[in-house]
Amino acid sequence: MNDISDIPPNPDAKPKVVGEQNPKRRRIITGEGAKAHVHEKFERVKTARKRSPQSARWLERQLNDPYVKLAKAEGWRSRAAYKLLELNEAHHFLKKGAIVLDLGVAPGSWAQVAVKKGAARIVGVDLLPVSPIEGVILVEGDFMEESIQAQLLAHLGSKPNLIMSDMAANTVGHKQTDHIRTINLAQMATDFAIGHLDKGGTFIAKVFQGGSEGQMLTRLKQNFKTVKHVKPKASRSDSVELYLLAMGKKS
Numbered sequence: 656m657n658d659i660s661d662i663p664p665n666p667d668a669k670p671k672v673v674g675e676q677n678p679k680r681r682r683i684i685t686g687e688g689a690k691a692h693v694h695e696k697f698e699r700v701k702t703a704r705k706r707s708p709q710s711a712r713w714l715e716r717q718l719n720d721p722y723v724k725l726a727k728a729e730g731w732r733s734r735a736a737y738k739l740l741e742l743n744e745a746h747h748f749l750k751k752g753a754i755v756l757d758l759g760v761a762p763g764s765w766a767q768v769a770v771k772k773g774a775a776r777i778v779g780v781d782l783l784p785v786s787p788i789e790g791v792i793l794v795e796g797d798f799m800e801e802s803i804q805a806q807l808l809a810h811l812g813s814k815p816n817l818i819m820s821d822m823a824a825n826t827v828g829h830k831q832t833d834h835i836r837t838i839n840l841a842q843m844a845t846d847f848a849i850g851h852l853d854k855g856g857t858f859i860a861k862v863f864q865g866g867s868e869g870q871m872l873t874r875l876k877q878n879f880k881t882v883k884h885v886k887p888k889a890s891r892s893d894s895v896e897l898y899l900l901a902m903g904k905k906s
């Protein structure tokens with residue numbers, strides 16, 4: 656892994672992650688200057704009586720994750736913002752005036768990024784409630800349900816230029832089951848994108864490495880000019896998560 660990686664902390668600045676190999680020394684420097692420097696001090700979390708070792712490990716990772724700190728400092732609702740910013744920096748799919756559908760919108764950082772990039776209409780759906788985001792129409796419900804999909808189409812008003820799915824099923828800890836459940840979500844999002852995305856549009860979907868997505872890939876390749884797997888640096892290297900990026904919808 657490189658010591659220095661360029662991941663935009665916000666749409667206008669390029670940060671550098673320094674000393675990634677050693678979490679005690681790692682810090683992120685952003686183009687916004689000294690006010691946005693995040694100097695890290697590694698924080699240990701004791702396993703309290705009510706906290707399982709697993710949740711203590713999760714909390715420790717959150718407390719020491721430079722993207723979590725930076726997201727807090729820069730007003731993004733979650734570290735996931737940096738994944739989308741980085742993908743967009745490389746592939747330029749978030750266009751001013753675009754109509755965007757955000758699947759699995761909670762807590763809302765991807766939608767915040769779409770707002771910042773000047774999307775004209777953004778509709779987001781999640782099983783979870785999301786606190787309001789100016790410029791975003793939020794639907795609470797299950798994307799897998801036809802009635803919810805109909806609501807999304809009605810809110811969009813016309814064909815979206817970008818459909819982005821960061822949906823992930825709640826993990827149950829059984830690797831294969833978790834993969835299948837997330838791939839099912841991605842497959843449904845793929846069907847929806849093929850059916851409703853505007854010509855020339857872009858589709859992004861979270862998948863898992865090792866997931867059984869062969870059929871999905873074939874369909875995407877038939878319907879889009881380019882299809883690739885991408886893993887942003889902001890996606891944790893120990894996570895099996897990666898994204899399918901399909902660009903240039905053919906019709």
Ligand SMILES: C[S@@+](CC[C@H](N)C(=O)[O-])C[C@H]1O[C@@H](n2cnc3c(N)ncnc32)[C@H](O)[C@@H]1O
Nearest residue numbers: 735759761762763764765781782798821822823
């Ligand atoms: C990783 S989070 C998304 C983070 C989001 N992109 C952001 O930047 O804030 C995944 C979300 O997918 C949602 N989700 C999972 N299954 C869903 C479904 N069937 N319908 C709608 N949302 C779903 C979860 O509730 C969760 O909030």
